[in-house]
Amino acid sequence: MKYIDEFRDADLARKIGDAIADEADPERRYHLMEFCGGHTHAISRYGVADLLPPAVRMIHGPGCPVCVLPIGRVDLAIRLALDRGVILATYADCLRVPASENLSLLKAKARGGDVRMVYSPADALKMAQSEPEREVVFFAIGFETTTPPTALVIRQAQALGLKNFSVINNHVLTPAAIAHILGAPEVPALERPALDGFVGPAHVSTIIGSRPYEAAAAIYRKPVVIAGFEPLDVMQAILMLVRQINEGRAEVENEFSRAVTRDGNRKAQALVAEVFEMRQTFEWRGLGDVPHSALQIRPAYAEFDAERRFDLTTKPVADNKACECGDILRGVKHPRDCKVFGTVCTPENPIGSCMVSSEGACAAHYSYGRFREIPITVTA
Numbered sequence: 001m002k003y004i005d006e007f008r009d010a011d012l013a014r015k016i017g018d019a020i021a022d023e024a025d026p027e028r029r030y031h032l033m034e035f036c037g038g039h040t041h042a043i044s045r046y047g048v049a050d051l052l053p054p055a056v057r058m059i060h061g062p063g064c065p066v067c068v069l070p071i072g073r074v075d076l077a078i079r080l081a082l083d084r085g086v087i088l089a090t091y092a093d094c095l096r097v098p099a100s101e102n103l104s105l106l107k108a109k110a111r112g113g114d115v116r117m118v119y120s121p122a123d124a125l126k127m128a129q130s131e132p133e134r135e136v137v138f139f140a141i142g143f144e145t146t147t148p149p150t151a152l153v154i155r156q157a158q159a160l161g162l163k164n165f166s167v168i169n170n171h172v173l174t175p176a177a178i179a180h181i182l183g184a185p186e187v188p189a190l191e192r193p194a195l196d197g198f199v200g201p202a203h204v205s206t207i208i209g210s211r212p213y214e215a216a217a218a219i220y221r222k223p224v225v226i227a228g229f230e231p232l233d234v235m236q237a238i239l240m241l242v243r244q245i246n247e248g249r250a251e252v253e254n255e256f257s258r259a260v261t262r263d264g265n266r267k268a269q270a271l272v273a274e275v276f277e278m279r280q281t282f283e284w285r286g287l288g289d290v291p292h293s294a295l296q297i298r299p300a301y302a303e304f305d306a307e308r309r310f311d312l313t314t315k316p317v318a319d320n321k322a323c324e325c326g327d328i329l330r331g332v333k334h335p336r337d338c339k340v341f342g343t344v345c346t347p348e349n350p351i352g353s354c355m356v357s358s359e360g361a362c363a364a365h366y367s368y369g370r371f372r373e374i375p376i377t378v379t380a
């Protein structure tokens, strides 16, 4: 298939692997974080780590929307479905995220909650139009990629004068998370992974462009190479990162130039800016409260904000004690470090969020199991 097979060519992958081995200094270590779950999935599925020399170590990042969703936010949706009688619409992956009291949205559905899976926010909007006597709440999650469609339906709902549609908005921002991983003063050094560079997001960057990463790269002196989600994209990005590190550069480079520009999709950015504004702070699973890392609905669209409409307050809830998702999302632990990985916790019975979505590090490792067992190094 054109534009897919070319990026999965095994011979080319081996050649890039050889180039990385040639250029990587065997006396040093290159700790590279793939921010996105899409990259984690590609690395595991295609055995990318097997083609890398021992000097290059890949570390999973927090770029999986379902994984970083804190329990307290899922609880909001469950309570609305069970106690307030709304139709709760959301993406399939959200349905199985473990929440408080051994519940999930799927289990809430089994208890009689009207929880429905949708493929897009537009499906939820259609439900509100076709069932005007019911309240329909869309549980929106995701990074910058999925934010514009949510903004669009909120604007459409206002234009249509809908009175029974609202959104629990959980959209989060990638550059803030990268900066937080690199430099949040409240994160102890021992909880920070040793990092030399980032494989930057693919789909997110089609929206925001490459420019927003420039500040973090310059301030923290860490190179970022934006890469597509195919295995050759990832291999090429790793080669570009190794070169930058060897040359002492810390720049933002764009391997995914077939889809990403420096300025991104300005139309989508304008739409998002019209409907959303910055939240002061937002809790991420694993990262804790991260300032200016998420969006909330602007007052002009307040009637579509489910948090205001139903007077909802998010309560912080601790993760299951057995679950190491938090440390895995910060890049300081590996799925294999979790005692219940693959035994009590499996994709069929996820104990933590990292085992739910195919983009989660635990689910990717469980499905493909091809990562080499290399201990993660943390900063001293």
Ligand code: SF4
Residues within 6 Å of the ligand: 322, 323, 324, 325, 328, 335, 338, 339, 340, 341, 342, 345, 346, 350, 351, 352, 353, 354, 355, 362
């Ligand atoms: S294996 Fe399950 S319980 Fe362990 S860290 Fe991953 S998601 Fe959490």
